[in-house]
Amino acid sequence: MTPTPLPAPKVLANPLIRRTVFIFGWFSLVMGVIGIFLPLLPTTPFILLAAACFARSSPRFYAWITSHHRYGPMIANYLAGRGLPVKAKVMAISLLWISVSFTLFIVSLLWAKLAMLATALAVSVYIIWRLPTLKTG
Template sequence: MTSTSLPAPKLIANPLVRRVVFIFGWFSFVMGVIGIFLPLLPTTPFILLAAACFARSSPRFYAWITSHHRYGPMIANYLAGKGLPLKAKLMAIGLLWISVSFTLFIVSLLWAKLAMLATALAVSAYILWRLPTLKTLDS
């Protein structure tokens, strides 16, 4: 899937706001890349946020991020409302729980542990039951 199968997003009319959203998109993208290497920083939400920011601020970078050879199809399918492949959903949930489990041993505040557990449960429930599962040949 390439970015050409997605409808053209509507750009923000105000040039100043569009620049701010574009900068925020790059910040989000960089945070997502850092999240690849840091287990406690999530990658997927930042990359999806970057794609959403680029959709409203830069057709060029929106096309780039949604046509990336590895992650582009997943981003494009997610943004089109088609969901994620089952393998990606299970991997996201698995990595989420590995990160949360690791963090629970580091954090000593009970309220923080409870907040992390509640967030992980809510995100897992959303991914499993609310986010559509994309039908692919390998899922």
């Protein structure tokens, strides 16, 4: 069952901030699409970020992305608090740790390595224990 798109929150009043958020939404969407083809670039967080940006900057594009045949159900379920499917959670955590592990070999600064590890651990904990798992079937 495809969930219906959620109504967009109130659009930002300041036109300059609204345009900036809109541009950042498109940047996030493009990064998410690139992430489909590049294994080290995560798709899901960028698509969710694009939806959040469009929600505050463009009701038209928010409706488009939340009703998209591929990403719409995931976005709508996430924004409604129903969570993400197990497959999306496993993929997000796997790609997160692959990219962090790869980056740890490149970066030589200890504080940067520790910050990346702490961030990856925090995101993993959030995805596993705080983010609801979508019940399918």
